Amino acid sequence: KEFTDGRYDRVFSRLGESVFQVAESGPSRRNKSPEELSRATLEQLYLAMRFAAVEEFGERQERLPVIVDEVLVNFDPVRASKAAAAFGRIADHNQVIVFTCHPWIRDLFQDAIPEAGLLNLNGNP
Secondary structure, eight states, rough: TTTTTEEEEEEEOOTTOOOOOEEESSSSSEEOOGGGHHHHHHHHHHHHHHHHHHHHHHSSSSSOOOOSSSSSTTTHHHHHHHHHHHHHTTTTTOOOOOOOOOHHHHHHHHHHOOHHHHHHHHOOO
16 A cells, blocks of 8 residues: 555455455555556565565564665656655664665665665765
């Protein structure tokens, strides 16, 4: 819900089916298959599912590092900002490493998580 700016609020699979659907928020409550979603929305959905898996595993076993590369590149700025903030919450109890070559994504993470360290691998600002 957070990553899609409230547009979708539920992910589910019908009993006996191996595919999942997402439910739109609001009065229509239309269900969509992953194939009906835009690339950005699909990536937001998968990121939310990865976060859920990280949280669940960390509560049951041990906290593992989260390493992503260009994970927000197809998000619009509003949703990318919300996702960066969510990474900050994950970083409260997991090590998070984010790779990007995009200054705007770097800036989003610096704004969302001011205490995070930044390592520039190419030597340019």
